[in-house]
Amino acid sequence: MKYRFHGQLLATVFIALTSLAQAAPELLFSAAPDWVEVLPPVVSKRPAQGSVRVHLSNSQIRHWGKEQQYYFQVIMEPLNQQGVNEIAELNFSFYPAFQKLLVHDISIQRDGERLNRLKEDAFKLFQSEQELSSKLYSEQWNALYILEDIRPGDIIRYTYTIDGSNPIFARNDFGRLYLSWPQAVDRRFVKVISDKKLNYRFNHHTVPVSETRHQGNFAYTLDLRDVAGVLAESEYPYWHDPLNYFQYSGYDTWAEVNKWALELYQVDRSLPAALEKTLDSWRAQLGLEGAVSKAIEYVQEDIRYFGIELGINSHQPRTPQETLQKRYGDCKDKTLLLTSMLAHLGVESYPALVSSSRGRDIGRDIPSPETFNHVINLIILNDREYWVDATASGQGINIEHKGFFDYELALPIAEHTQSLKAMEPSSEKVASLSARIEEQFEIDAAENSAQLHVRSHFTHLKAEQVRQFFLSADSEQIKSSYTNFIAGYYPGVNANPEILYKDSLQENQLEVSEHYQISEFAQRHSARKIFSLYGSAIVPYLSKPQRPIRKTPLALAHPVDVLQSATVRIRGELLWQEELDTISIDNPWFTFTRRAKRLKNGLEVKYAFKSKTDHVEQQDVPQYLVQFKQLDTALQYKFWAKSEASLERSNSQEMKNLIKSLIRK
Template identity: 30%
Template sequence: MRTPILLLLYTIAVSCSLINISQALADEKPVVKQPAKWVKIADVSVANSVDLYQPVSYLLLDRQVNNTLANKQKYYRYTYRLNNTSSVVDNANIRISFSPDYESLILHQINIIRDGKVLSRLDINKVKIVSDENQQASNILNGQVAALQLIEDARVGDIIDYSYTIEGSNPVFANNFSYIAPLGWSISIADVHYRFVVDANMPLQKKVSGLNVSLDEQRIGDQRILSLSLTNTTKRVLDEYAPTWHNPYPYLQLTSYQSWQDVARWASALFNVDSQHTESLAEFIASIQTMEQSKAIEEAIRFVQDDVRYFGIEIAENSHRPHPPSEVFAKRFGDCKDKTVLLVTLLNAIGVDASAALVSSEMQNSINDYLPTHALFDHVIVKATADDKTYWIDPTIAYQGLGADTLYQPNYGSALIVEPQSTALVVAQPDVEQTSAVHIEEQLTAADYFSPVKWQISTTYKHREAEAMRYQIAAVGLEQMARQYLNYYAKKYPLITPMGDLVIDDDRHSNQITLTEYYLVPQYWQHEQQDAGFTLMADHLVAYVKKPTTIKRRDPYWLHWPLVIDHSVSIQFPEYVRFDSLQDFALNNDYFQFNATLSQDKRTLTYRTHYQNKQNVVAAADTGRFVQDLDKLNNYLGYQRSVLKVTEDPGVNEMQTLLKLLNKRSLAND
């Protein structure tokens, strides 16, 4: 059993020149000013703020937005008490992130409240501007920086109270207004204040989910002011391995979009980039136009996925506006929207109806629970229609199968097609059913009960698992992978040696890849007196199906889905040995089916397990029963027995049996 392979993002080095660009954007330090007159200053109560069982007591969260100004402003204030030494280490540094391409930072205060006295610690000369490219690991460069000030004399018992305003907004959103404000956290906050100042004539939809509270509204002149306050919010810790789309926290949503069509029109305007083809792009299009359409589709997808590397420069408007397809083609890199626009261009050129589609890789279908807004989407893919089939192609996934019918299509749940006429979210579920699978066949061959055993392992990965394996082979290399496998098995069999190279058989058209390994295993048998023990383990599924550590849950438990795992282990004995325990085991519940079988064919004994899951989550209320079934299942992941009295050469017994049979036949003939 080996650890499952996950789909990983590319990792590349970011050049010093790009880092210097981000640093240059932040050469001007933030300014220090009092809050603007439109800000309503909140009172902070510091009484009874000590909670010795929590490292930090959170006293105030205050967020205010003024959308009526030419340079829109967002005001923030945070107040909290440091209750122990670890909280001083973790929370006595002030770090404020912003995007200098379209935002400026105004600092108001950094105070310590100690023994009832307010001590100012804001020193503009000690504020450092540092790179805050928090998406570099995902190959995204967004130009974000952070203002950092260390509070030098912070102590246990201090109350930190700081506030600031970020002025400016990303021009890509134009006059559209959207805000999703959390109303619950994994911590408790004594006082929470939200306040929004918008144009009185702005059409605004609002929604409060998960709490029985309402917004206060008032009109002052041409302004509309909305506010909401909470006290002593309930702490709610999310259980581990909850699905990303599951959000148990209450929230407030405000949006100026009146329909999903408004969002689609906004996105369509952004995606209406320069479509003029350069000579090199035109030549590539001409080359695929000469192909049969299915081959042309295959080559277009392969080119964008494999030859255009995933790397995004998402600075300012390019956070949401794609680069022109000719530019992406020439530079051979782009993020999801860049690669999508290029692939749509190629597919349209060969007569395939294709469009960009906005999706949420995390929220998936749960975006249907929200009011229309651009803020829900974090990814762009391609919707394509060919031969009366609809395909949802993710151009950022490399090493996929070749051909639209075999490449793995992630199920993002719901999507918004980037076309002005789109009026609603659509189901983004692929037409082609593609259950990912892992099939393992192990063959052990024993010449006797003392010599090393030959061990052959063939593992076939299909669809999603095949694509993940291709990526790992490309990233790690075949030689290093073989070394990793050998050392994994050596934990159980320290004297194991390879008998040949790791063999790869990759069929990208059927989207499956097979790895075959060959080993020689000394001391395979567990000898006890005159018996030789052996174990057949068909347990690869434990790499995918984990028992939750939190069983008494409030949140659903995520499963690796959809998935089939077949694992068989066969051993060929040096002689015929009869095994009577051939009873099968089967387990079937709402979440998976499992069976284990033992079969014998002459000298070969085979133990096989089969697992297939039915859903992608386990309901919180069913976790206990799910764990019980996993415990039952674990008892049938292997078969252990002994061959009795093996001190003699097994060939002697076989020869004696043969001689007796010949003697009987001779006597009968006489």
Template identity: 25%
Template sequence: MENQIQTENYRIQKPESWAGSFEDHELINRIKESDFSNIQMNEGRDYCYFIDKKYHTTNKENSEYVCMAYTLNEPANLERASVSDIVVEENEVYNIHRISVLRDGVLIDKIPDTKIKVLDNENQSSGGILSSNKKINITIKDLRLYDVLILEDSRVKAFTDRDFLRKEFSKYVWVSPDNYWAYGSYSFTFINEREQKIAYKKTFFRDESGNVLSPEINYLQKGEKFVFEKQNYINPVDANREIFPYIDFATESSWSDLSNYIAPIYDEIFKNASLQDFAPDLVEKLNAIANQDEKIQFAIEYVQNNIYYIFNADEMNGHKPQEPAKTYETKQGDCKAKSVLLKAILDFIGVDSSIVLVNFHTDFYIKYYLPSLLTFNHAIVKINYKGDEYFIDATIRDEFGLLENRGFIYFMHYLEVKPDQELKERKPHKFPYYCINEKVEFNTTKNVGELKLNTTYKGNRANAMRRYFKNTNKREIVDSWNNFLFYSLNYSNDRNGTDLRNIFKDAAIDIVSDDKKLNEFQIKYTATVENPYYIDQQKNRFLMYFDRNVVKASARDFIHKDLSFWHNFDSEKYEISLNTDQKIDTEEKYTTQESTINNPYFDFTSRKKVTKNGATVTIDYKPLVNLEIPQNDFEKFRTDHHAVADSNFGLGIDIIEPGLMNMLKFSFKKRFK
């Protein structure tokens, strides 16, 4: 091997006794062709002859072992096998036990042909993400198509004092394998060598008909093993419509016990935190603000914008937060540190708040998981104020508004850091405001259209749009609006391929106002359009404006057997006015059509006002969000969204062309329609 220096990050050695070992002849005997393997390889797949995975946990370390043999019949797999990266955490060691190939029936040791480099995995530090992770780059020379590659390795993570939570609690999720691979033999073993009993829960396993079985919970005492074995195995899961079966392993506990474990750690921090002592200048600023609502806004935005967010991956493994005095002094901290400082400030101004633990990425699964503090990877602040609950992420920047006007965080499950708590679900939410409130006017005279859009954004939309205008070139913003309007006015069907800047003349967009207390961001777009009418193949003219943002394609297209639809749409209001100096068909269906939809999860109305030369539609959409729509309710929900898409997301008017023959043609068409 070219790199003979073995670092603390990797070693070349024999497996530990708990993992077992294989002699060369045993490996060769396990690599045999069969009817099953021939079928897979004839279909052009690579094939795994066997894979043995073992997870071993103690109160001092966690270890994972893998021994596998698979074909390199596909060039892409050959490339991936030739050069690979292994990322190890701080105090984690990657052990290489065997790298071999079986070529023409001969077992060849490839460790001498292996080059190993240890690299810093520190590519995001400028964004405040710190990690002591190392990347182990492994290059194997002279791998050939149709080799069988045999890899045997393990990873060992020893716990430090900082990993006090990992010492006390175990958490591991085994997920069934990718269904690309076919396995002659598949084996997974979980070995408990901890003092505490470990529970394991099998979830989303299916019977022979594909129906999800009820979750099954069992237990492992110290020294006991769980084994999952399959022969001639292809994971049968339908990856596009089903959740992969998984087994959750966790130290037996209850949510109440876990909250009682973690709450004293935070209580000790707050007991010794005196804002008056460590931040007198901040106290002076707070005392100068008379209005309590404005004090809360100042406190949130101070922590969000003045305390630099540092995500230290190693420290996130535990739950002991940094003292607020240190966070204030250094002006930096992770999510726990920033949340604790914000709560200390809220305590000082007399606002009821608490720290809550969340995991936005696995929020759907938390209700299925066994209770474990290691489920959570983020801390935020819950505020109880004037009878309402608000959740604030102290790590976000450039958010504004009084408490009720701030952006809404979408998630469902959380554990409050207080004694005797259970896992909680947030209530569904209805916006007290319109996230988008837009007025569109398109007035055409003598074949020239004047287009005006006045739009007010609130909440998350205001924050996002404010950032967009701050960070994006003005010409790019105008082009983006032009592109949206090109489709809304249906020009994509009669002048496709035309430069949008030649369609929307003198297009301009400006910020009208930016109210950081109401968190309202208002803009105005204007443009002139020559030849403003959409003209169909029969030379009929129309004015059309259909906002496809109103149509929720994700709701109409959603298909999944296991996942529930997560409802997180914004409240919206649009007033669209189309006016012309031409005579219009005031009885045309799509000009007059209105709708009223009262679904348990959203209310939608469209109302029309038609005159002899134009029409106005007002569209009002109020959703009930931050919830999963039960599958029994979903088809009605989908059908109602189809109704929205049935020409209820905008307005169209038909022009009656001047002249006696055109009037007769129009009358004839209406009579026999």
């Protein structure tokens, strides 16, 4: 499951654009632009709470032609020392290749006196590649300003403008501005000026918008008072943003966005003669389907993922020949290379824009290029659609068995595209996290010990996840991970298990076998040793909210399909076990069954779990928790067993008691 991160209102602004080329950062100092409204603080009746009070958040953007200016004004007050610690460092992010940072004012008001705190030589400029861990380099810079002598009760003001926009956009009249944060705001002011009429919407709550026109420009103004903070909850679906925002765009249709994207992809798509010869050889040897699978595998595995997103390459792909020469590329580079290779094979394929962070939520967007942050392939083969992510790895060989990454909605970059397209898997099996787990317990009741053999079979998406783990971890890490998982249920497990795996790339399946020695297997209750089995393979997919009373949906793992069986052989006698009847739970969120039966000298318990949806609506969480509790209880199966020696002692004692009784008579 994916969760969105929201930057703090108070000290940071992040402009989500990429740079044109390496350039020295340009930090300037000036008065505010003459087109902006510099606002005073407001008097609010809201009581002061928390560590920081935000008196004013003022965002104004001006779009004309391909030029853009973004003005930001903040007035805030630390209410205690914790608040001072939170806001005493100001951090401004920008891309110097096409943006200039203009600082207008940094000051404080103390005891009714306005004190200038702007020192031009006090800024610390440094490069900050926040996305480098994700293999993306875009040359982002930060300007850090450390406020000195800040005390609770000071009124802190700062204003700045970021001038410039990415030239890759034929037009830049689109964006989104947040209207709420976890912090409450006394006054939130937003103004967007454009030389073209704009469309707009709100993420949650509609607020009044004043629309005016002056000298050919359109202005959209929002002036909100006493904006309540939004409770910070976790565990909500990645496609849900709990904060309200104002999205605007000069685009009217997705066809217009597609037209913009089509122009970016009009690059030289020719391939080297050697690669064309290789493709022809694959087709001759493997057939068309085999050659397509081989081409996908080549781009996914042999061309590493790394993106240097400078200038037009923030959105425009490099040529296939350049990507091949460097042997690396980002999503759009690898996607275009694969598209070109498939075109040589005579297979229809298109790059497709998606959002890896918002999924289905983009269906509510006003058309805009900012909706998307990723590119994948739409491949049409034998009249079937396949959605393939060229940046993925470890997906196996055959296109029929590659796991399906469900971004839910996409915009194929093709002449005929008019709207977003729903993504559907080529088959249900490739979209599911599917696992089949077989456990065999050999229990010695006298020694209270057990040997545990586990055989796990994973397919498609789940096989890819497990494969990545085995490819990236060493043997000690693998043993530690598996042992600690088992120890969560059986603390007496030996720390040196035997773990082996067998991989089948052609079918995209993977098998793992595990062997453990477990001491102190049973827990003692009233001088009895109670043994337990657990549906442990299901537990990682379950969601129990930290906050059951919620204002946001609860995210669930989906789609999940897990079967787990536990076969128990007992050296001793099984005296008691929980009910052997089938337990079934069926609700809007999942189905679950547990079946137990007696064997000649043991037990067999089978668990089956299948998810139905990826979330629980907030109003349904109480009912979900009732079902969750039933499931949680059913995942543990208990039984009582005695050793053979205990039985012999018991039988001997019974005989002695019988003899004593006869003598007395």
